[in-house]
Amino acid sequence: MALTEPQKLAPPQHIAIIMDGNGRWAKQRGLPRTAGHAAGAEAFRKIANYCRSLGVKYLTVYAFSTENWKRSADEVAGIMKLLRRYLEEALQDMEKNRVCFRFFGDLTRLSPELQELCAQAESASMDYDVQVNFCLNYGGRDEIVRAARALAAEVAEGKRSADEITEDAFSDYLYSAGVPDPELVIRPSGELRISNFLLWQSAYSEFVFMNVLWPDFSPQDLDAAIEEYHRRNRRFGGT
Numbered sequence: 001m002a003l004t005e006p007q008k009l010a011p012p013q014h015i016a017i018i019m020d021g022n023g024r025w026a027k028q029r030g031l032p033r034t035a036g037h038a039a040g041a042e043a044f045r046k047i048a049n050y051c052r053s054l055g056v057k058y059l060t061v062y063a064f065s066t067e068n069w070k071r072s073a074d075e076v077a078g079i080m081k082l083l084r085r086y087l088e089e090a091l092q093d094m095e096k097n098r099v100c101f102r103f104f105g106d107l108t109r110l111s112p113e114l115q116e117l118c119a120q121a122e123s124a125s126m127d128y129d130v131q132v133n134f135c136l137n138y139g140g141r142d143e144i145v146r147a148a149r150a151l152a153a154e155v156a157e158g159k160r161s162a163d164e165i166t167e168d169a170f171s172d173y174l175y176s177a178g179v180p181d182p183e184l185v186i187r188p189s190g191e192l193r194i195s196n197f198l199l200w201q202s203a204y205s206e207f208v209f210m211n212v213l214w215p216d217f218s219p220q221d222l223d224a225a226i227e228e229y230h231r232r233n234r235r236f237g238g239t
């Protein structure tokens with residue numbers, strides 16, 4: 001009798017990942033940090049495909065934070081080059097891969113070429129299975145401050161009253177407007193912090209911290225994180 005595959009648990013519809021550990025992965029191999037980011041970009045490709053095959057609807061990844069500008073010019077340029085290369089390729093294959101893109105963050109500080117690629121990727125309209133949200137020059141506090149500023153301006157102009165600022169109204173002013181909150185946030189690399197990632201959106205997310213470095217993160221690691229998520233008892237403040 002043929003053995004049947006064990007049934008996989010249904011994935012969350014939205015998974016968010018802090019792609020951490022590229023630098024340490026490179027250092028362990030005596031390689032420059034940019035080689036770690038290149039390996040991290042490969043891991044992202046693999047995991048994005050795997051998420052699509054599992055039926056995950058939204059995948060949000062922390063690619064570059066508002067604080068990452070403090071890194072060396074070489075490292076910043078290396079990450080930007082990887083993003084450019086990835087988007088150039090992705091634009092060719094969007095239909096085939098059934099993936100669409102959104103960008104969370106202030107893109108105006110990026111090079112005009114990268115901004116143009118982001119605009120092209122975001123404006124492509126097609127049927128898709130998975131939406132990838134790239135957090136680029138993104139900071140959770142910055143996102144919240146911008147939303148507060150936009151709402152304050154509307155109140156000052158008399159377009160709405162202060163009482164009309166509800167959680168839903170506030171969410172509409174975030175980069176993530178219209179995207180459901182992530183049920184699961186994964187941070188590989190052994191660090192146990194949120195690092196200014198999706199501060200508003202992760203209010204009730206389940207966090208899974210893993211000891212693997214991002215370039216080594218495999219589909220099996222994602223399965224393990226999803227299994228851990230299913231073991232959690234989500235109460236949303238109730239009993």
Ligand code: FPP
Binds near residue numbers: 068
């Ligand atoms: C954090 O690891 C990682 C980043 C700041 C950059 C993430 C960027 C990529 C994975 C490449 C982007 C391109 C695509 C196509 C996704 P770290 O450098 O802080 O690692 P460390 O803590 O070990 O030093």
